[in-house]
Amino acid sequence: MAGRAAPTARRARLGAELRKLRERAGMTTTQAAGLLGTSSGQLSNIEVARFGVSAERVRVAAGAYSCTDQALIEALVAMTGDRRRGWWEEYRGILPPGLLDLAEVEDHGTSLRAAHSMHIPGLLQTLDHAREIHRQAVPEMSPPEIEHRVSYRVKRQNVLYRDHAVPYRALIHEAALRMRFGSADVARAQLRHLLDVGERENVTIRVIPFSAANYPGSGQSVYYVHGTVPALDTAQLDQSHGPAFVDCETHLAQYRLLFERLDTVALTPARSRDLVREIAAEL
Template sequence: MGLRANPTQRQRRLGAELRRLRESSGMSAAEAGSFAGLGQAHMSHIETGRTAIPEAKLRALTTAYGCMDEPLVDALVAMGQATGKGWWLDFRESLDASAIDLAELEATASAHRTFQWVYVPGLLQTPEYMYALMRAGEPDASPAELDRGVEFRQRRQAVLVGDSPPIYHAVIHEAALHMQFVGAEVMRRQIEHLVEMARHPHVRIQILPFAAPAYPARFGTPFVFFESPVPALGTVYVEHPVSSPFLADQEHLTQFAEALDRLSTVALPPLEPQPESKFSAKKDSLGLVQHLLYIL
């Protein structure tokens, strides 16, 4: 089997977790390779995600590393056996690898927790809003490229309305609802869409108002925390155009999880749509978006 030239995020993560377990055990790559009947170079390729590892050898290695966490080992086996084949492969030629990795991660996570302070989160955007955002951000893109980008984002959104959807929690800064790169009617429909999405029992949307007493996040960039049924396999996706957008070490996972908890605490209570005949007078997320709809 040839080496992978461009391993996916899932493949790199599997290798990184195996390397973490090996290093925690004190075994060298040569010792681990010898135990599993693999050469040191082969072990290096496994730990960088450049080649696959059979289930039997993976389980043998985790046993040698002293890992007694059966759910973690089973999750690693599942990562290794996953084909990565999904609708997102239709976009490989038109989008960069991190976008494809993001779609696969969204499809497999048990929960999405996100903070956005400039734009409405991608999975909650209307097509009109998407197009306006992409056109403003990529002025040299052709109409066909913009349409392709909108189509990709719409396909990603299906994860929230399909069978067994993940838990979705978004904290959105009020600033995102005042941006004028879209017209008033587009923004009105976008805000109305947020209210409709909040009707889903697995969707929780909070607004962080300008009047919030503090901005507790240490990070000045939007991010998504993807939770896994095995907590150690959570992943943070950071919207950054330069460095790797995926973070998986435990220190970062803890930092971002704590930031989300603080943001959720100071944000307004979640959107809880009322029957159409009722109006919310409470100081909560619904009351704020109703005010924004009034002044648009």
């Protein structure tokens, strides 16, 4: 097993899921290590992603922990074999690790959902809009820092355009559409971009209007990445210090419910497009 100084988000999630299986089985690391033929120290290092783990060991561990969810087991096994370096690695040491983790989680997602109150989702931002947002960051960013953030954000958007692009659904509050970042020309171009990208077969954009009688989860921005099985889903929340990730099954169920409720108050895609056009015409 090779050590990893900086485990990736995917490796960290694999270790965390193995720990969950062990804990559900009611085993200590010492008890589990005895069944797996390893030491408690080695097992702990696997669970915190300091060490990698083979597909065979994942299957053995699942059997020792009496896990019968074959779909989950196969999904965990698949996570052991992907050792490719993603494009985000070029930003390691330049951008905060949480942003690299976000790109990696997103890259492996099977579908994506976003709910935003005050900002256009990052995957839907134009270059100029993204640049203006980062210019207003606190603390203030240097010009090179801004350009690194903008180029990173644009590269993330490839998940919407690549071969076998993932389905993406965005729920955007009308307030976010009316927020001004930069000039009227920048704002109009951003709204036109929403109309253009919304034409893609894999992209659905729906607007929650000011007139909505109920707005569950108001004030939150939630990004939900579906894994190969529901147990491997990830919710990402925007924080002032960087992205926060949630993978607790109870919390994931709550965020899925939130999206279901938001769907009931959002305009249809067609009516959402009409509202975007109306707002753009007012600029």
